[in-house]
Every structure is written in structure tokens, then in C-alpha cells.
Amino acid sequence: MRRTRRDPIVTTVLTLLVGALLAGGWWALRSDPAAPAPAPAQAPPAAQREVTAQHSRQADRPVPRTFDRSAHSTTDPSSTWVIVNKSHPITPSQFRPELSIVRGYQVADPAAGPLTRLLDASDRQGLGFKIASAFRSYGYQDSVHKQLVAAQGEAAADRISARPGHSEHQTGLAVDIVTPADGRCDFEPCFAGTPGGRWLAGNAWRFGFVIRYTPENEERTGYSAEPWHLRYVGPALARELRETGAGSLEEYFGVPGGDYPPVP
Numbered sequence: 486m487r488r489t490r491r492d493p494i495v496t497t498v499l500t501l502l503v504g505a506l507l508a509g510g511w512w513a514l515r516s517d518p519a520a521p522a523p524a525p526a527q528a529p530p531a532a533q534r535e536v537t538a539q540h541s542r543q544a545d546r547p548v549p550r551t552f553d554r555s556a557h558s559t560t561d562p563s564s565t566w567v568i569v570n571k572s573h574p575i576t577p578s579q580f581r582p583e584l585s586i587v588r589g590y591q592v593a594d595p596a597a598g599p600l601t602r603l604l605d606a607s608d609r610q611g612l613g614f615k616i617a618s619a620f621r622s623y624g625y626q627d628s629v630h631k632q633l634v635a636a637q638g639e640a641a642a643d644r645i646s647a648r649p650g651h652s653e654h655q656t657g658l659a660v661d662i663v664t665p666a667d668g669r670c671d672f673e674p675c676f677a678g679t680p681g682g683r684w685l686a687g688n689a690w691r692f693g694f695v696i697r698y699t700p701e702n703e704e705r706t707g708y709s710a711e712p713w714h715l716r717y718v719g720p721a722l723a724r725e726l727r728e729t730g731a732g733s734l735e736e737y738f739g740v741p742g743g744d745y746p747p748v749p
């Protein structure tokens with residue numbers, strides 16, 4: 486192999502020049518606070534993955550969609566995908582979310598904007614929705630349940646009220662909607678047949694909410710149908726549940742629900 490010999494002076498000058506350039510670049514990076522940070526090696530945040538998945542779903546149709554069921558925790562009570570039921574209590578039991586106020590009620594931060602948009606949209610339809618209940622603390626749920634047990638016995642109390650630590654309302658992601666102007670079906674199964682109940686069943690998903698308890702999934706969720714009880718799960722999962730026809734979070738994630746486990 487033939488090698489070209491370079492004048493030693495030229496080589497020295499070149500070496501110095503390259504060194505100066507490298508040092509200059511390093512100093513610029515060190516001294517310029519606006520210099521772009523190197524790209525992170527880890528995966529993008531979950532929320533970003535959700536949005537990306539949503540976009541690619543829209544763009545890729547009819548190619549089969551893939552939905553990352555592990556994008557969020559179903560056990561962390563601050564996750565919008567958390568599953569709380571009679572066999573999956575909130576852990577830690579005294580959990581309290583970061584809260585925002587929507588129309589005078591406390592809701593978990595991630596649900597606040599979407600709930601406001603849902604209520605604004607319902608107002609434009611003249612549905613007259615009001616929030617009747619949103620975040621409920623462990624202590625509040627405990628006192629309500631104890632009063633019911635004292636008045637009606639535990640079996641009856643369990644049918645109409647969750648035990649403390651077992652209510653979705655403690656996550657701040659659940660809200661109960663009523664229509665005080667015509668309140669005959671407030672907190673009644675017939676709410677599903679009112680204009681408001683029908684609108685929620687058809688549109689809540691657009692804002693990231695699901696009707697958590699329906700007549701079809703009573704056995705699986707362990708709760709009677711509550712067409713007024715909305716649960717925020719985020720728009721991506723709400724759409725996914727709708728498109729796959731999954732009736733409940735328990736069904737979609739393969740998590741047991743049903744009644745309270747027997748006391749040993």
C-alpha cells in the first residue's frame with residue numbers, strides 16, 4: 486500500500502487546528518446554556534406514546550392497530566388506567582390525588598380539563614348537567630359506609646356503597662352526573678334512558694370518559710349499573726374500549742372483579 490508522506494510542519498498545523506476546533510466546540514457546549522441537550526436514550530413518556538399510537542392508528546388504517554396495554558399502570562392509584570374494585574382496593578389505602586376544582590368539585594388533575602370540556606359540550610346541548618359527587622376521601626367514604634352499615638346492616642350497605650379504599654371516587658377520576666332540572670332519574674337506573682344519559686353513553690368517550698358500570702358488566706365489575714357514574718381513563722383507552730367492544734376495564738385488562746373476597 487502506498488502512503489503519501491506529509492511535511493511534518495503541515496501535520497503539526499493540522500493537528501493544532503483540529504484540536505482547537507474540538508476544544509472550541511466543547512467550550513461552546515459547556516458555556517452556552519441554550520445548547521441543545523443530547524437526545525435522551527430512554528423511551529418517550531407514556532403520554533407521548535399514547536398520542537403517537539393514536540396518530541399512527543389514524544394514519545395506518547386499515548392496517549391492524551396495536552395498542553400498548555402496558556403503557557400505564559393499572560395498580561398505581563395516580564394512573565388514569567388504575568382498576569379499583571371490590572377485590573382491588575386502592576393502595577396505599579389513604580391515597581389522595583393531586584386535585585383541581587371543576588364547577589365547585591374536586592377532581593384529579595388529569596380529569597379536570599376533559600371534564601370541563603365534556604360539561605361545556607353538554608351545556609351546548611342544553612342537557613342541564615350538574616356534578617353531584619367527585620373526589621371522596623378515604624375518611625369520608627369510611628364515615629358514609631359506617632353510617633349505612635349501622636342503619637341497614639353490612640350486606641345492604643355493600644350493595645349501595647363501596648367500602649372505604651374500594652371506591653373509584655377516591656382516585657378523583659370518577660364523577661357522578663345529575664340533571665336537577667328534571668331529577669326523577671338522578672341516581673336511578675332510568676337515568677340511562679334520559680336525554681342526558683343517552684348523550685353520555687354516546688359521547689363521554691370523546692372526552693376520555695367511560696360509563697364504568699353497565700347492566701352487562703355487573704358481575705364482572707361487582708357493582709350495579711350506574712349510568713350516571715363517569716370514570717376518566719384518557720381518550721386513547723376510551724377509544725380503544727369502544728372500538729374493541731370491551732364492556733369494562735376488568736374485561737379489557739383481564740383483571741378479576743366481582744364481590745369482596747370472603748373474610749378468612
Ligand SMILES: [Zn+2]
Nearest residue numbers: 659660661714
Ligand atoms: Zn359514582
